[in-house]
Amino acid sequence: MIVALLNQKGGVGKTTLALHLAGEWAGKGKRVTLIDADPQGSALDWSQQRARERQPRLFGVVGLARDTLHREAPELARDVDHVVIDGPPRVAGLMRSALLAADLVLIPVQPSPLDGWASAEMLALLSEARIYRPELCARFILNRCGARTVIARETAETRADHDPPVLRTAIGQRVIYADAAQSGRLAFEIDDDGPAAREIAAFTSEIEQLRTGRIAP
Numbered sequence: 001m002i003v004a005l006l007n008q009k010g011g012v013g014k015t016t017l018a019l020h021l022a023g024e025w026a027g028k029g030k031r032v033t034l035i036d037a038d039p040q041g042s043a044l045d046w047s048q049q050r051a052r053e054r055q056p057r058l059f060g061v062v063g064l065a066r067d068t069l070h071r072e073a074p075e076l077a078r079d080v081d082h083v084v085i086d087g088p089p090r091v092a093g094l095m096r097s098a099l100l101a102a103d104l105v106l107i108p109v110q111p112s113p114l115d116g117w118a119s120a121e122m123l124a125l126l127s128e129a130r131i132y133r134p135e136l137c138a139r140f141i142l143n144r145c146g147a148r149t150v151i152a153r154e155t156a157e158t159r160a161d162h163d164p165p166v167l168r169t170a171i172g173q174r175v176i177y178a179d180a181a182q183s184g185r186l187a188f189e190i191d192d193d194g195p196a197a198r199e200i201a202a203f204t205s206e207i208e209q210l211r212t213g214r215i216a217p
């Protein structure tokens with residue numbers, strides 16, 4: 001399947017979640033390619049750092065920050081089990097192309113009652129993509145969640161009100177994600193039984209459930 005992490009805002013966790021999703025799948029023996037569709041190339045930087053640190057290769061990372069993504073991603077997908085697209089900042093042709101390539105769009109957001117979670121422009125592009133691809137599935141994923149109790153309550157109350165809906169699994173604000181990014185590693189390679197490893201496993205299995213069609217688009 002082709003999963004795209006998209007949000008026009010920077011710093012919401014597109015790269016972090018794309019790398020961890022790809023790594024979780026690779027760790028389970030799946031063949032995975034990560035497409036870095038951000039001209040800034042942070043996933044490519046991570047992969048280069050990983051090579052410098054002599055960490056084993058988990059999955060391939062290719063830079064493809066072009067509007068032809070929707071034509072190239074399915075070709076790359078033929079040779080692997082999953083393609084994960086680390087999306088570009090800003091709403092542009094590149095975002096449109098990623099929306100046309102994906103089977104599942106994940107929109108990472110930092111929960112905030114004041115902020116719209118995704119821009120109207122981005123949601124409009126999502127609706128537009130669904131005209132061509134009605135089966136396109138989209139979900140918000142809460143990232144960098146702080147005080148657990150407050151967020152848990154807010155999420156339970158608001159989850160049902162959002163369109164697209166919100167994944168059950170929320171990702172915590174954890175230093176280990178920043179450490180992992182800097183050292184070319186993944187959180188579960190630093191602590192394989194910690195809370196980050198567990199929430200990434202839950203996040204990945206929730207996505208697999210979406211794929212097997214147990215949850216509606």
Ligand SMILES: Nc1ncnc2c1ncn2[C@@H]1O[C@H](COP(=O)(O)OP(=O)(O)O)[C@@H](O)[C@H]1O
Nearest residue numbers: 010011012013014015016144172173174177178
């Ligand atoms: N759940 C988290 N906990 C702590 N730091 C995080 C978390 N998610 C992302 N970060 C950090 O926030 C910064 C931006 O995240 P990143 O994944 O690069 O966002 P984006 O790709 O959307 O711009 C990075 O330094 C990353 O390490």
Ligand SMILES: [Mg+2]
Nearest residue numbers: 014015038042
């Ligand atoms: Mg990024």
